[in-house]
Amino acid sequence: MQILENYRQAIQHPIFEFITEAAKQLQVDAYVIGGFVRDFILERGTAKDVDIVAVGSGIELALKVAELLPNKPKVQVFKTYGTAMLRYQDIEVEFVGARKESYTEDSRNPEVEEGTLQDDQNRRDFTINALAISLNANSLGVLLDPFDGVQDLQAKIIRTPLDPDITYSDDPLRMMRAIRFATQLNFTIESDSLSAITKNSERLKIITRERVMVEINKILEAPVPSVGFLHLERTGLLTQILPELTSLKGVEEVEGQKHKDNFYHTLEVVDNISENTDDVWLRWAALLHDIGKAPTKRFSKKVGWTFHNHEFVGSKMVYKLFKRSKLPLNNKMKFVQKMVLLSSRPIVLASEVTDSAIRRLVFDAGDDIESLMTLCEADITTKNPNKFKRYHSNFKLVRDKIKEVEERDRVRNFEPPISGETIMTTFDLKPCREIGQIKDHIKESILDGCIENNYEQAFELMLLKGKKLGLTPKL
Ligand code: ATP
Numbered sequence: 001m002q003i004l005e006n007y008r009q010a011i012q013h014p015i016f017e018f019i020t021e022a023a024k025q026l027q028v029d030a031y032v033i034g035g036f037v038r039d040f041i042l043e044r045g046t047a048k049d050v051d052i053v054a055v056g057s058g059i060e061l062a063l064k065v066a067e068l069l070p071n072k073p074k075v076q077v078f079k080t081y082g083t084a085m086l087r088y089q090d091i092e093v094e095f096v097g098a099r100k101e102s103y104t105e106d107s108r109n110p111e112v113e114e115g116t117l118q119d120d121q122n123r124r125d126f127t128i129n130a131l132a133i134s135l136n137a138n139s140l141g142v143l144l145d146p147f148d149g150v151q152d153l154q155a156k157i158i159r160t161p162l163d164p165d166i167t168y169s170d171d172p173l174r175m176m177r178a179i180r181f182a183t184q185l186n187f188t189i190e191s192d193s194l195s196a197i198t199k200n201s202e203r204l205k206i207i208t209r210e211r212v213m214v215e216i217n218k219i220l221e222a223p224v225p226s227v228g229f230l231h232l233e234r235t236g237l238l239t240q241i242l243p244e245l246t247s248l249k250g251v252e253e254v255e256g257q258k259h260k261d262n263f264y265h266t267l268e269v270v271d272n273i274s275e276n277t278d279d280v281w282l283r284w285a286a287l288l289h290d291i292g293k294a295p296t297k298r299f300s301k302k303v304g305w306t307f308h309n310h311e312f313v314g315s316k317m318v319y320k321l322f323k324r325s326k327l328p329l330n331n332k333m334k335f336v337q338k339m340v341l342l343s344s345r346p347i348v349l350a351s352e353v354t355d356s357a358i359r360r361l362v363f364d365a366g367d368d369i370e371s372l373m374t375l376c377e378a379d380i381t382t383k384n385p386n387k388f389k390r391y392h393s394n395f396k397l398v399r400d401k402i403k404e405v406e407e408r409d410r411v412r413n414f415e416p417p418i419s420g421e422t423i424m425t426t427f428d429l430k431p432c433r434e435i436g437q438i439k440d441h442i443k444e445s446i447l448d449g450c451i452e453n454n455y456e457q458a459f460e461l462m463l464l465k466g467k468k469l470g471l472t473p474k475l
Pocket of ligand 1: 033034035036049051123124125126129130171173174177
Protein backbone atom coordinates (compact mmCIF):
# COMPACT_ATOMS: atom_id res chain seq x y z
CA MET A 1 0.00 0.00 0.00
CA GLN A 2 1.45 3.37 -1.00
CA ILE A 3 0.05 6.23 1.04
CA LEU A 4 1.89 9.40 0.13
CA GLU A 5 1.85 13.11 0.85
CA ASN A 6 1.85 13.76 -2.85
CA TYR A 7 1.08 11.34 -5.65
CA ARG A 8 3.42 12.69 -8.34
CA GLN A 9 5.03 9.27 -8.35
CA ALA A 10 1.80 7.79 -9.70
CA ILE A 11 1.84 10.10 -12.70
CA GLN A 12 5.35 9.49 -13.95
CA HIS A 13 4.32 8.16 -17.34
CA PRO A 14 5.09 10.80 -20.03
CA ILE A 15 1.41 10.89 -21.11
CA PHE A 16 0.51 12.82 -17.95
CA GLU A 17 2.83 15.71 -18.82
CA PHE A 18 0.99 16.16 -22.10
CA ILE A 19 -2.38 16.09 -20.35
CA THR A 20 -1.19 18.73 -17.87
CA GLU A 21 0.01 20.92 -20.74
CA ALA A 22 -3.19 20.45 -22.76
CA ALA A 23 -5.37 21.26 -19.73
CA LYS A 24 -3.31 24.39 -19.11
CA GLN A 25 -3.70 25.54 -22.71
CA LEU A 26 -7.47 24.95 -22.65
CA GLN A 27 -7.75 26.38 -19.14
CA VAL A 28 -9.67 23.40 -17.79
CA ASP A 29 -8.90 21.30 -14.73
CA ALA A 30 -7.99 17.66 -15.31
CA TYR A 31 -7.65 14.70 -12.97
CA VAL A 32 -6.75 11.05 -13.26
CA ILE A 33 -9.49 9.12 -11.50
CA GLY A 34 -10.79 5.67 -10.63
CA GLY A 35 -9.10 2.32 -11.11
CA PHE A 36 -5.70 3.73 -12.01
CA VAL A 37 -5.40 5.60 -8.69
CA ARG A 38 -6.85 2.71 -6.71
CA ASP A 39 -4.46 0.19 -8.23
CA PHE A 40 -1.46 2.49 -7.75
CA ILE A 41 -2.17 2.79 -4.04
CA LEU A 42 -2.77 -0.94 -3.77
CA GLU A 43 0.46 -1.56 -5.68
CA ARG A 44 -1.35 -3.84 -8.09
CA GLY A 45 1.10 -3.03 -10.86
CA THR A 46 0.79 -0.05 -13.16
CA ALA A 47 -2.60 -0.05 -14.84
CA LYS A 48 -2.70 0.32 -18.60
CA ASP A 49 -6.14 1.93 -18.58
CA VAL A 50 -6.19 5.54 -17.51
CA ASP A 51 -9.40 7.50 -16.89
CA ILE A 52 -9.16 11.26 -17.11
CA VAL A 53 -11.91 13.59 -15.99
CA ALA A 54 -11.89 17.16 -17.28
CA VAL A 55 -13.92 19.92 -15.66
CA GLY A 56 -15.10 21.01 -19.09
CA SER A 57 -15.11 19.07 -22.32
CA GLY A 58 -13.39 15.68 -22.18
CA ILE A 59 -13.46 15.43 -25.96
CA GLU A 60 -11.71 18.78 -26.46
CA LEU A 61 -9.08 17.83 -23.93
CA ALA A 62 -8.44 14.53 -25.73
CA LEU A 63 -8.09 16.30 -29.08
CA LYS A 64 -5.66 18.81 -27.58
CA VAL A 65 -3.57 16.04 -25.99
CA ALA A 66 -3.42 14.23 -29.34
CA GLU A 67 -2.27 17.41 -31.03
CA LEU A 68 0.55 17.84 -28.53
CA LEU A 69 1.72 14.22 -28.58
CA PRO A 70 4.70 13.58 -30.90
CA ASN A 71 2.98 10.72 -32.79
CA LYS A 72 -0.36 12.57 -33.13
CA PRO A 73 -2.49 9.52 -32.29
CA LYS A 74 -6.00 9.07 -33.61
CA VAL A 75 -8.74 10.07 -31.17
CA GLN A 76 -11.85 7.93 -31.02
CA VAL A 77 -14.76 10.16 -30.13
CA PHE A 78 -17.99 8.82 -28.64
CA LYS A 79 -20.20 11.87 -28.99
CA THR A 80 -23.29 10.37 -27.37
CA TYR A 81 -21.36 9.60 -24.22
CA GLY A 82 -19.24 12.74 -24.31
CA THR A 83 -16.10 10.62 -24.11
CA ALA A 84 -12.97 10.22 -26.20
CA MET A 85 -10.17 7.69 -26.23
CA LEU A 86 -6.60 7.61 -27.45
CA ARG A 87 -3.60 5.35 -27.15
CA TYR A 88 -0.10 6.47 -26.36
CA GLN A 89 2.72 3.95 -26.02
CA ASP A 90 1.36 1.15 -23.82
CA ILE A 91 -1.44 3.24 -22.31
CA GLU A 92 -5.10 3.61 -23.25
CA VAL A 93 -6.52 6.90 -22.04
CA GLU A 94 -10.20 7.67 -21.78
CA PHE A 95 -11.37 11.26 -21.35
CA VAL A 96 -14.71 12.38 -19.99
CA GLY A 97 -16.11 15.72 -18.90
CA ALA A 98 -17.03 15.99 -15.21
CA ARG A 99 -20.73 15.25 -14.94
CA LYS A 100 -23.72 15.07 -12.72
CA GLU A 101 -26.14 12.19 -13.23
CA SER A 102 -29.81 11.60 -12.62
CA TYR A 103 -31.45 8.24 -13.14
CA THR A 104 -34.83 6.98 -14.24
CA GLU A 105 -36.52 3.81 -12.96
CA ASP A 106 -36.14 1.60 -16.03
CA SER A 107 -32.63 2.30 -17.23
CA ARG A 108 -29.09 2.29 -15.94
CA ASN A 109 -28.21 5.05 -18.39
CA PRO A 110 -28.64 8.35 -16.60
CA GLU A 111 -29.54 11.83 -17.75
CA VAL A 112 -26.27 13.68 -17.74
CA GLU A 113 -25.38 17.32 -17.22
CA GLU A 114 -22.09 19.13 -16.76
CA GLY A 115 -20.80 19.16 -13.22
CA THR A 116 -17.88 19.79 -10.92
CA LEU A 117 -15.18 17.33 -9.91
CA GLN A 118 -17.14 16.71 -6.72
CA ASP A 119 -20.28 15.90 -8.76
CA ASP A 120 -18.23 13.48 -10.79
CA GLN A 121 -16.81 11.81 -7.71
CA ASN A 122 -20.34 11.50 -6.32
CA ARG A 123 -21.43 9.46 -9.33
CA ARG A 124 -18.62 6.92 -8.88
CA ASP A 125 -19.60 3.49 -7.64
CA PHE A 126 -17.28 3.00 -4.67
CA THR A 127 -15.19 5.19 -2.40
CA ILE A 128 -12.08 3.35 -3.57
CA ASN A 129 -12.99 4.15 -7.18
CA ALA A 130 -13.66 7.85 -6.54
CA LEU A 131 -10.05 8.76 -5.78
CA ALA A 132 -8.61 11.41 -8.07
CA ILE A 133 -5.12 12.85 -8.55
CA SER A 134 -4.74 16.38 -9.83
CA LEU A 135 -2.96 16.92 -13.14
CA ASN A 136 -3.16 20.68 -12.82
CA ALA A 137 0.13 22.56 -12.70
CA ASN A 138 -0.73 24.39 -9.45
CA SER A 139 -1.71 21.23 -7.53
CA LEU A 140 0.11 18.49 -9.40
CA GLY A 141 -0.04 15.10 -7.67
CA VAL A 142 -2.52 16.16 -4.97
CA LEU A 143 -4.94 13.41 -4.03
CA LEU A 144 -8.65 14.28 -3.82
CA ASP A 145 -10.37 11.78 -1.60
CA PRO A 146 -13.72 13.18 -0.45
CA PHE A 147 -15.13 9.85 0.83
CA ASP A 148 -12.11 8.45 2.69
CA GLY A 149 -11.39 5.98 -0.07
CA VAL A 150 -7.80 5.54 1.11
CA GLN A 151 -9.04 4.58 4.54
CA ASP A 152 -11.34 2.02 2.90
CA LEU A 153 -8.42 0.68 0.87
CA GLN A 154 -6.52 0.19 4.11
CA ALA A 155 -9.49 -1.38 5.88
CA LYS A 156 -10.24 -3.45 2.74
CA ILE A 157 -13.83 -2.25 2.47
CA ILE A 158 -16.19 -1.82 -0.47
CA ARG A 159 -18.46 1.13 0.30
CA THR A 160 -20.52 3.46 -1.88
CA PRO A 161 -19.92 7.24 -1.68
CA LEU A 162 -23.65 7.98 -1.36
CA ASP A 163 -26.65 6.05 -0.02
CA PRO A 164 -26.08 2.42 -1.12
CA ASP A 165 -29.79 1.80 -1.67
CA ILE A 166 -29.95 4.60 -4.24
CA THR A 167 -26.54 3.79 -5.71
CA TYR A 168 -27.48 0.17 -6.49
CA SER A 169 -31.01 0.92 -7.53
CA ASP A 170 -29.81 3.62 -9.97
CA ASP A 171 -27.35 1.31 -11.66
CA PRO A 172 -27.78 -2.33 -10.63
CA LEU A 173 -24.59 -3.31 -12.46
CA ARG A 174 -22.83 -1.84 -9.43
CA MET A 175 -24.08 -4.82 -7.39
CA MET A 176 -22.11 -7.11 -9.64
CA ARG A 177 -19.13 -4.76 -9.54
CA ALA A 178 -19.18 -4.62 -5.73
CA ILE A 179 -19.05 -8.40 -5.54
CA ARG A 180 -16.46 -8.59 -8.29
CA PHE A 181 -14.12 -6.10 -6.55
CA ALA A 182 -14.63 -7.85 -3.20
CA THR A 183 -13.54 -11.09 -4.89
CA GLN A 184 -10.62 -9.69 -6.88
CA LEU A 185 -9.22 -7.65 -4.00
CA ASN A 186 -10.32 -9.87 -1.14
CA PHE A 187 -12.26 -6.96 0.41
CA THR A 188 -15.32 -6.97 2.65
CA ILE A 189 -18.54 -5.43 1.38
CA GLU A 190 -19.72 -3.02 4.05
CA SER A 191 -22.90 -4.31 5.69
CA ASP A 192 -25.29 -1.53 4.57
CA SER A 193 -24.09 -2.12 1.04
CA LEU A 194 -24.68 -5.83 1.33
CA SER A 195 -28.23 -5.30 2.61
CA ALA A 196 -28.87 -2.80 -0.19
CA ILE A 197 -27.67 -5.33 -2.77
CA THR A 198 -30.01 -7.96 -1.34
CA LYS A 199 -32.87 -5.46 -1.35
CA ASN A 200 -32.23 -4.40 -4.94
CA SER A 201 -31.20 -7.77 -6.33
CA GLU A 202 -34.31 -8.04 -8.54
CA ARG A 203 -33.24 -4.89 -10.37
CA LEU A 204 -30.52 -6.92 -12.02
CA LYS A 205 -33.09 -7.64 -14.73
CA ILE A 206 -32.46 -4.25 -16.36
CA ILE A 207 -28.82 -5.17 -16.99
CA THR A 208 -27.85 -6.91 -20.21
CA ARG A 209 -26.61 -10.47 -19.94
CA GLU A 210 -23.35 -9.51 -21.63
CA ARG A 211 -22.47 -7.04 -18.89
CA VAL A 212 -23.43 -9.44 -16.14
CA MET A 213 -21.24 -12.11 -17.71
CA VAL A 214 -18.23 -9.78 -17.91
CA GLU A 215 -18.45 -9.54 -14.13
CA ILE A 216 -19.03 -13.28 -13.67
CA ASN A 217 -15.94 -13.98 -15.73
CA LYS A 218 -13.90 -11.57 -13.64
CA ILE A 219 -15.13 -13.27 -10.48
CA LEU A 220 -14.23 -16.63 -11.95
CA GLU A 221 -10.76 -15.34 -12.83
CA ALA A 222 -10.09 -14.12 -9.29
CA PRO A 223 -7.77 -16.07 -6.96
CA VAL A 224 -10.62 -17.43 -4.79
CA PRO A 225 -13.81 -17.31 -6.91
CA SER A 226 -16.04 -18.79 -4.17
CA VAL A 227 -15.93 -15.42 -2.36
CA GLY A 228 -17.95 -13.93 -5.20
CA PHE A 229 -20.28 -16.85 -5.79
CA LEU A 230 -21.19 -16.99 -2.09
CA HIS A 231 -22.05 -13.29 -2.14
CA LEU A 232 -24.05 -13.75 -5.33
CA GLU A 233 -25.98 -16.60 -3.77
CA ARG A 234 -26.67 -14.90 -0.45
CA THR A 235 -27.86 -11.66 -2.03
CA GLY A 236 -30.28 -13.40 -4.39
CA LEU A 237 -28.37 -12.53 -7.56
CA LEU A 238 -27.08 -15.97 -8.48
CA THR A 239 -30.49 -17.56 -8.90
CA GLN A 240 -31.23 -14.95 -11.59
CA ILE A 241 -27.94 -15.50 -13.37
CA LEU A 242 -27.11 -19.20 -13.02
CA PRO A 243 -30.14 -20.99 -11.54
CA GLU A 244 -28.50 -24.29 -12.51
CA LEU A 245 -26.04 -23.66 -9.68
CA THR A 246 -28.50 -22.61 -7.00
CA SER A 247 -30.55 -25.74 -7.79
CA LEU A 248 -27.60 -27.74 -6.48
CA LYS A 249 -27.97 -26.22 -3.05
CA GLY A 250 -29.26 -28.20 -0.13
CA VAL A 251 -28.93 -31.59 1.46
CA GLU A 252 -31.82 -34.01 1.36
CA GLU A 253 -32.23 -36.85 3.76
CA VAL A 254 -34.37 -39.93 3.18
CA GLU A 255 -34.34 -42.91 5.50
CA GLY A 256 -31.23 -41.64 7.21
CA GLN A 257 -29.31 -41.27 3.94
CA LYS A 258 -27.96 -37.89 2.91
CA HIS A 259 -26.18 -36.65 -0.17
CA LYS A 260 -23.62 -33.88 -0.11
CA ASP A 261 -24.53 -30.25 -0.82
CA ASN A 262 -23.45 -30.02 -4.41
CA PHE A 263 -23.47 -26.23 -4.49
CA TYR A 264 -20.84 -25.83 -1.78
CA HIS A 265 -18.95 -28.80 -3.18
CA THR A 266 -18.87 -27.09 -6.59
CA LEU A 267 -17.46 -23.90 -5.08
CA GLU A 268 -14.73 -25.90 -3.38
CA VAL A 269 -13.87 -27.51 -6.70
CA VAL A 270 -13.68 -24.10 -8.38
CA ASP A 271 -11.35 -22.78 -5.65
CA ASN A 272 -9.21 -25.91 -5.90
CA ILE A 273 -8.85 -25.70 -9.65
CA SER A 274 -8.06 -21.99 -9.45
CA GLU A 275 -4.88 -22.90 -7.57
CA ASN A 276 -3.75 -24.88 -10.59
CA THR A 277 -5.05 -23.09 -13.66
CA ASP A 278 -5.77 -19.58 -14.91
CA ASP A 279 -7.74 -20.94 -17.86
CA VAL A 280 -11.15 -19.40 -17.32
CA TRP A 281 -12.85 -22.08 -19.44
CA LEU A 282 -11.44 -24.84 -17.31
CA ARG A 283 -12.71 -22.88 -14.31
CA TRP A 284 -16.12 -22.73 -16.04
CA ALA A 285 -15.96 -26.51 -16.43
CA ALA A 286 -15.35 -26.83 -12.70
CA LEU A 287 -18.27 -24.49 -11.98
CA LEU A 288 -20.62 -26.50 -14.19
CA HIS A 289 -19.27 -30.04 -13.75
CA ASP A 290 -22.13 -31.11 -11.48
CA ILE A 291 -25.08 -29.11 -12.89
CA GLY A 292 -26.63 -32.31 -14.20
CA LYS A 293 -27.02 -33.53 -10.64
CA ALA A 294 -30.13 -31.48 -9.85
CA PRO A 295 -32.32 -32.91 -12.64
CA THR A 296 -31.00 -36.48 -12.27
CA LYS A 297 -31.23 -36.82 -8.50
CA ARG A 298 -33.15 -39.92 -7.40
CA PHE A 299 -33.48 -41.93 -4.23
CA SER A 300 -33.73 -45.68 -4.25
CA LYS A 301 -34.06 -47.85 -1.20
CA LYS A 302 -31.41 -50.22 -2.47
CA VAL A 303 -28.60 -47.86 -3.40
CA GLY A 304 -29.54 -44.56 -1.78
CA TRP A 305 -29.02 -41.31 -3.67
CA THR A 306 -28.08 -41.55 -7.35
CA PHE A 307 -27.37 -39.04 -10.10
CA HIS A 308 -27.36 -41.38 -13.08
CA ASN A 309 -26.01 -39.94 -16.27
CA HIS A 310 -25.58 -36.51 -14.71
CA GLU A 311 -22.42 -35.90 -16.75
CA PHE A 312 -24.31 -36.36 -20.03
CA VAL A 313 -27.33 -34.34 -18.87
CA GLY A 314 -24.99 -31.65 -17.52
CA SER A 315 -23.05 -31.37 -20.76
CA LYS A 316 -26.34 -30.84 -22.63
CA MET A 317 -27.32 -28.12 -20.15
CA VAL A 318 -24.08 -26.25 -20.88
CA TYR A 319 -25.30 -25.26 -24.35
CA LYS A 320 -28.54 -23.73 -23.07
CA LEU A 321 -26.75 -21.96 -20.27
CA PHE A 322 -24.13 -20.48 -22.61
CA LYS A 323 -26.78 -19.42 -25.11
CA ARG A 324 -28.97 -17.73 -22.51
CA SER A 325 -25.95 -16.07 -20.93
CA LYS A 326 -24.64 -14.78 -24.26
CA LEU A 327 -21.40 -16.65 -23.75
CA PRO A 328 -19.58 -17.72 -26.92
CA LEU A 329 -21.07 -20.79 -28.61
CA ASN A 330 -17.72 -21.79 -30.07
CA ASN A 331 -15.03 -24.33 -29.29
CA LYS A 332 -14.68 -22.87 -25.76
CA MET A 333 -18.23 -24.01 -25.06
CA LYS A 334 -17.47 -27.38 -26.65
CA PHE A 335 -14.46 -27.70 -24.38
CA VAL A 336 -16.62 -27.03 -21.30
CA GLN A 337 -19.20 -29.56 -22.52
CA LYS A 338 -16.51 -32.15 -23.08
CA MET A 339 -15.02 -31.62 -19.61
CA VAL A 340 -18.45 -31.95 -17.99
CA LEU A 341 -19.21 -35.09 -20.00
CA LEU A 342 -15.92 -36.75 -19.12
CA SER A 343 -15.68 -35.43 -15.58
CA SER A 344 -16.26 -38.78 -13.86
CA ARG A 345 -14.25 -41.00 -16.18
CA PRO A 346 -10.85 -40.75 -14.47
CA ILE A 347 -12.55 -41.26 -11.09
CA VAL A 348 -13.82 -44.65 -12.20
CA LEU A 349 -10.34 -45.47 -13.46
CA ALA A 350 -8.73 -44.55 -10.20
CA SER A 351 -10.18 -47.67 -8.61
CA GLU A 352 -9.24 -50.01 -11.45
CA VAL A 353 -6.68 -48.93 -14.01
CA THR A 354 -6.68 -51.08 -17.14
CA ASP A 355 -4.72 -50.25 -20.27
CA SER A 356 -7.75 -50.34 -22.52
CA ALA A 357 -9.79 -48.00 -20.29
CA ILE A 358 -6.87 -45.57 -20.29
CA ARG A 359 -6.58 -45.78 -24.07
CA ARG A 360 -10.28 -45.02 -24.42
CA LEU A 361 -10.02 -42.07 -22.07
CA VAL A 362 -7.06 -40.61 -23.96
CA PHE A 363 -8.88 -41.24 -27.23
CA ASP A 364 -12.02 -39.41 -26.01
CA ALA A 365 -10.23 -36.54 -24.25
CA GLY A 366 -7.55 -35.97 -26.91
CA ASP A 367 -5.40 -32.95 -26.14
CA ASP A 368 -7.69 -32.02 -23.25
CA ILE A 369 -6.58 -34.98 -21.15
CA GLU A 370 -4.34 -32.78 -18.95
CA SER A 371 -7.21 -30.36 -18.28
CA LEU A 372 -9.50 -33.28 -17.46
CA MET A 373 -7.04 -34.67 -14.93
CA THR A 374 -6.69 -31.19 -13.37
CA LEU A 375 -10.48 -31.04 -13.06
CA CYS A 376 -10.73 -34.48 -11.48
CA GLU A 377 -8.02 -33.71 -8.97
CA ALA A 378 -9.81 -30.49 -8.03
CA ASP A 379 -12.97 -32.57 -7.55
CA ILE A 380 -11.42 -34.28 -4.53
CA THR A 381 -12.99 -32.38 -1.66
CA THR A 382 -13.13 -35.10 0.99
CA LYS A 383 -12.32 -33.90 4.48
CA ASN A 384 -10.97 -37.30 5.43
CA PRO A 385 -7.16 -36.97 5.20
CA ASN A 386 -6.62 -40.66 4.50
CA LYS A 387 -9.10 -40.71 1.66
CA PHE A 388 -7.68 -37.42 0.34
CA LYS A 389 -4.22 -38.93 0.16
CA ARG A 390 -5.47 -42.17 -1.35
CA TYR A 391 -7.51 -40.47 -4.09
CA HIS A 392 -4.61 -38.24 -5.04
CA SER A 393 -2.19 -41.13 -5.24
CA ASN A 394 -4.72 -43.07 -7.34
CA PHE A 395 -4.83 -40.17 -9.77
CA LYS A 396 -1.06 -40.11 -9.82
CA LEU A 397 -1.22 -43.75 -10.96
CA VAL A 398 -3.74 -42.81 -13.65
CA ARG A 399 -1.43 -40.01 -14.84
CA ASP A 400 1.57 -42.39 -14.97
CA LYS A 401 -0.47 -44.92 -16.87
CA ILE A 402 -1.68 -42.30 -19.33
CA LYS A 403 1.93 -41.39 -20.04
CA GLU A 404 2.92 -45.01 -20.53
CA VAL A 405 -0.02 -45.84 -22.80
CA GLU A 406 0.46 -42.66 -24.76
CA GLU A 407 4.11 -43.33 -25.49
CA ARG A 408 3.27 -46.79 -26.69
CA ASP A 409 -0.06 -46.49 -28.45
CA ARG A 410 -0.37 -42.89 -29.69
CA VAL A 411 -4.17 -42.77 -29.41
CA ARG A 412 -4.34 -39.06 -28.57
CA ASN A 413 -5.76 -37.34 -31.69
CA PHE A 414 -6.16 -40.78 -33.18
CA GLU A 415 -5.49 -41.09 -36.90
CA PRO A 416 -6.64 -44.43 -38.34
CA PRO A 417 -3.55 -46.40 -39.48
CA ILE A 418 -5.54 -47.73 -42.48
CA SER A 419 -7.42 -45.23 -44.58
CA GLY A 420 -10.76 -45.73 -46.31
CA GLU A 421 -8.86 -45.44 -49.61
CA THR A 422 -6.65 -48.41 -48.75
CA ILE A 423 -9.70 -50.50 -47.85
CA MET A 424 -11.40 -49.58 -51.12
CA THR A 425 -8.36 -50.40 -53.24
CA THR A 426 -7.63 -53.63 -51.39
CA PHE A 427 -11.13 -55.01 -51.86
CA ASP A 428 -11.96 -53.10 -55.04
CA LEU A 429 -14.92 -51.38 -53.44
CA LYS A 430 -16.99 -48.29 -54.18
CA PRO A 431 -18.03 -46.25 -51.09
CA CYS A 432 -20.14 -48.58 -48.93
CA ARG A 433 -21.07 -49.49 -45.37
CA GLU A 434 -18.39 -52.22 -45.09
CA ILE A 435 -15.59 -49.64 -45.23
CA GLY A 436 -16.91 -47.95 -42.08
CA GLN A 437 -17.33 -51.32 -40.38
CA ILE A 438 -13.73 -52.29 -41.09
CA LYS A 439 -12.37 -48.93 -39.95
CA ASP A 440 -14.40 -49.13 -36.78
CA HIS A 441 -13.25 -52.65 -36.05
CA ILE A 442 -9.61 -51.58 -36.43
CA LYS A 443 -10.09 -48.58 -34.14
CA GLU A 444 -11.88 -50.63 -31.47
CA SER A 445 -9.21 -53.33 -31.60
CA ILE A 446 -6.49 -50.75 -31.08
CA LEU A 447 -8.34 -49.18 -28.17
CA ASP A 448 -8.96 -52.60 -26.62
CA GLY A 449 -5.29 -53.44 -27.05
CA CYS A 450 -5.96 -56.46 -29.34
CA ILE A 451 -3.56 -55.06 -31.94
CA GLU A 452 -0.92 -52.36 -31.83
CA ASN A 453 -1.43 -49.03 -33.48
CA ASN A 454 0.58 -49.62 -36.65
CA TYR A 455 0.00 -50.18 -40.36
CA GLU A 456 1.12 -53.82 -40.53
CA GLN A 457 -1.13 -55.14 -37.75
CA ALA A 458 -4.03 -53.00 -38.90
CA PHE A 459 -3.61 -54.30 -42.47
CA GLU A 460 -3.71 -57.92 -41.26
CA LEU A 461 -6.85 -57.20 -39.28
CA MET A 462 -8.45 -55.47 -42.26
CA LEU A 463 -7.96 -58.63 -44.34
CA LEU A 464 -9.48 -60.79 -41.60
CA LYS A 465 -12.47 -58.53 -41.05
CA GLY A 466 -12.96 -58.20 -44.82
CA LYS A 467 -13.08 -61.96 -45.13
CA LYS A 468 -15.72 -62.15 -42.37
CA LEU A 469 -17.79 -59.65 -44.29
CA GLY A 470 -17.53 -61.78 -47.44
CA LEU A 471 -15.03 -59.54 -49.23
CA THR A 472 -12.14 -60.80 -51.31
CA PRO A 473 -8.91 -58.85 -51.70
CA LYS A 474 -7.99 -57.84 -55.22
CA LEU A 475 -4.75 -59.54 -56.22
P1 ATP B 1 -11.15 -2.62 -13.76
O1 ATP B 1 -10.27 -2.07 -14.83
O2 ATP B 1 -10.52 -3.64 -12.88
O3 ATP B 1 -12.49 -3.04 -14.24
P2 ATP B 1 -11.84 0.05 -13.02
O4 ATP B 1 -12.21 0.64 -11.71
O5 ATP B 1 -10.82 0.78 -13.83
O6 ATP B 1 -11.41 -1.42 -12.74
P3 ATP B 1 -13.74 0.54 -15.14
O7 ATP B 1 -14.93 -0.27 -15.48
O8 ATP B 1 -12.69 0.78 -16.15
O9 ATP B 1 -13.17 -0.13 -13.82
O10 ATP B 1 -14.26 1.95 -14.62
C1 ATP B 1 -13.45 3.07 -14.42
C2 ATP B 1 -14.01 3.93 -13.32
O11 ATP B 1 -15.31 4.40 -13.69
C3 ATP B 1 -14.22 3.19 -12.01
O12 ATP B 1 -13.07 3.19 -11.22
C4 ATP B 1 -15.36 3.99 -11.39
O13 ATP B 1 -14.86 5.18 -10.80
C5 ATP B 1 -16.20 4.38 -12.57
N1 ATP B 1 -17.28 3.45 -12.86
C6 ATP B 1 -17.26 2.39 -13.72
N2 ATP B 1 -18.44 1.77 -13.76
C7 ATP B 1 -19.24 2.45 -12.92
C8 ATP B 1 -20.61 2.32 -12.54
N3 ATP B 1 -21.37 1.34 -13.02
N4 ATP B 1 -21.12 3.23 -11.67
C9 ATP B 1 -20.34 4.22 -11.19
N5 ATP B 1 -19.06 4.38 -11.49
C10 ATP B 1 -18.50 3.54 -12.34
